[in-house]
Amino acid sequence: xxxxxxxxxxxxxxxxxGLMHIGNARTALYSYLWACKNGGKFILRIEDTxxxxxxxxxxxxxxxxxxxxxxxxxxxxxxxSDRLEIYKEYAQQLVEKEFAYEKEGAVWxxxxxxxxxSWTDLVGSKEVVIQNSLHDDFVMLKSDGYPTYNFAVVxxxxxxxxxxxxxGVEFISSAPKHIMIYKAFGWELPKFAHLPLFLGSDKSKLSxxxxxxxxxxxxxxxxxxxxxxxFIALLSWTPPDGKEIISLEEMEQTFDISKAHLTNPxxxxxxxxxxxxxxxxxxxxxxxxxxxxxxxxxxxxxxxIAPLVPLVxxxxxxxxxxxxxxxxxxEKPEYEAEVFQKVKLDSLNVQEVLRKIVERLEKMExxxxxxxxxxxFRELAKELNLPAGSIFQLIRIAVSGQLVTPPLLESIEIxxxxxxxxxxxxxxxxxxxx
Ligand code: GLU
Numbered sequence: 001x002x003x004x005x006x007x008x009x010x011x012x013x014x015x016x017x018g019l020m021h022i023g024n025a026r027t028a029l030y031s032y033l034w035a036c037k038n039g040g041k042f043i044l045r046i047e048d049t050x051x052x053x054x055x056x057x058x059x060x061x062x063x064x065x066x067x068x069x070x071x072x073x074x075x076x077x078x079x080x081s082d083r084l085e086i087y088k089e090y091a092q093q094l095v096e097k098e099f100a101y102e103k104e105g106a107v108w109x110x111x112x113x114x115x116x117x118s119w120t121d122l123v124g125s126k127e128v129v130i131q132n133s134l135h136d137d138f139v140m141l142k143s144d145g146y147p148t149y150n151f152a153v154v155x156x157x158x159x160x161x162x163x164x165x166x167x168g169v170e171f172i173s174s175a176p177k178h179i180m181i182y183k184a185f186g187w188e189l190p191k192f193a194h195l196p197l198f199l200g201s202d203k204s205k206l207s208x209x210x211x212x213x214x215x216x217x218x219x220x221x222x223x224x225x226x227x228x229x230x231f232i233a234l235l236s237w238t239p240p241d242g243k244e245i246i247s248l249e250e251m252e253q254t255f256d257i258s259k260a261h262l263t264n265p266x267x268x269x270x271x272x273x274x275x276x277x278x279x280x281x282x283x284x285x286x287x288x289x290x291x292x293x294x295x296x297x298x299x300x301x302x303x304x305i306a307p308l309v310p311l312v313x314x315x316x317x318x319x320x321x322x323x324x325x326x327x328x329x330x331e332k333p334e335y336e337a338e339v340f341q342k343v344k345l346d347s348l349n350v351q352e353v354l355r356k357i358v359e360r361l362e363k364m365e366x367x368x369x370x371x372x373x374x375x376x377f378r379e380l381a382k383e384l385n386l387p388a389g390s391i392f393q394l395i396r397i398a399v400s401g402q403l404v405t406p407p408l409l410e411s412i413e414i415x416x417x418x419x420x421x422x423x424x425x426x427x428x429x430x431x432x433x434x
């Protein structure tokens with residue numbers, strides 16, 4: 001093959017030991033993007049040879065998550081457990097060449113006792129040099145006939161023509177073993193890229209308490225696949241023009257693995273929320289309605305949400321925010337006296353003010369226009385010597401049970417004036433014992 005014409009081949013090689021970690025989503029994304037950028041091939045390989053740590057259904061979950069994220073592979077999924085004969089054959093070759101030996105039913109790799117193993121990592125163009133003497137001989141093939149990760153990964157990356165091995169930095173300590181195996185076979189090395197660990201907002205290793213969760217949980221919480229990918233991409237890479245909002249398509253054209261950052265990225269949940277909100281706001285009302293309807297599969301009134309969408313679009317950061325914000329439209333609120341006590345009423349009490357509100361609402365000509373509504377309650381505020389905001393807040397809570405809602409009158413329009421008035425009356429008669 002001519003120099004420079006070699007096709008780029010990358011792979012994502014998860015072990016099905018649980019749900020897909022959000023850090024692994026970055027590995028998958030970068031491997032996918034680098035193949036796309038070069039018109040290459042992206043392989044999905046399930047590394048299911050550690051039978052003790054195998055979790056039933058995990059491979060399927062990982063595959064589904066990749067599909068939901070929109071990361072498409074060109075080859076696979078290849079399951080290593082289907083390839084045991086291949087590993088056995090290659091292990092045998094190393095035994096014959098005396099790079100490996102058999103002991104107690106297992107095949108062991110014979111680590112050279114002197115010299116060093118080195119490579120230049122693509123992340124940060126960092127030269128890594130390791131003394132071989134630091135490594136002990138290690139198992140390649142276990143007595144149960146399954147290969148170890150270290151052996152299978154090399155055989156497969158080689159046979160599948162992988163040119164760029166992209167993975168998390170937790171595997172950097174295994175790379176010397178891999179390189180020793182490549183050398184024993186006389187195979188060409190792929191380029192290695194070991195991506196740095198995520199940190200939490202307090203700069204310690206990212207964990208649950210920072211909001212970390214499996215990739216699929218983010219989707220369940222109503223983060224959009226494109227927003228999540230955009231956010232993850234930017235954790236260890238900066239697009240050429242420094243832009244923050246970048247589509248998957250644009251990333252496919254501009255991504256560069258050799259520009260991946262060496263520093264540990266901070267997984268900033270607030271930034272993710274902001275970014276997701278941006279993606280939501282950029283959608284048309286129709287698109288967002290459709291997306292919400294798909295997301296809210298079990299919502300009893302999902303066919304009736306369309307009029308609410310323009311009201312909430314600026315106010316939700318993720319799809320799941322829609323429900324708490326709008327539930328009062330679809331069902332009678334659960335009232336709590338403490339929420340009413342948050343409204344500043346000076347020396348007046350909640351019932352007194354509510355009584356006046358009910359009087360005015362009953363008298364107000366229907367349909368309640370926003371001018372009339374404003375005028376009426378500003379007047380009342382003046383009369384009672386209260387800030388107008390307090391009156392509107394009290395109406396809001398009486399109608400919805402909550403302090404924050406989409407715009408009040410527009411919400412009432414959707415709820416219906418009769419229903420809104422009935423709720424205010426109910427509160428008047430039952431406060432503070434709901
Ligand atoms: N199976 C390894 C994992 O669990 C893959 C590491 C690699 O990409 O080499 O992530």
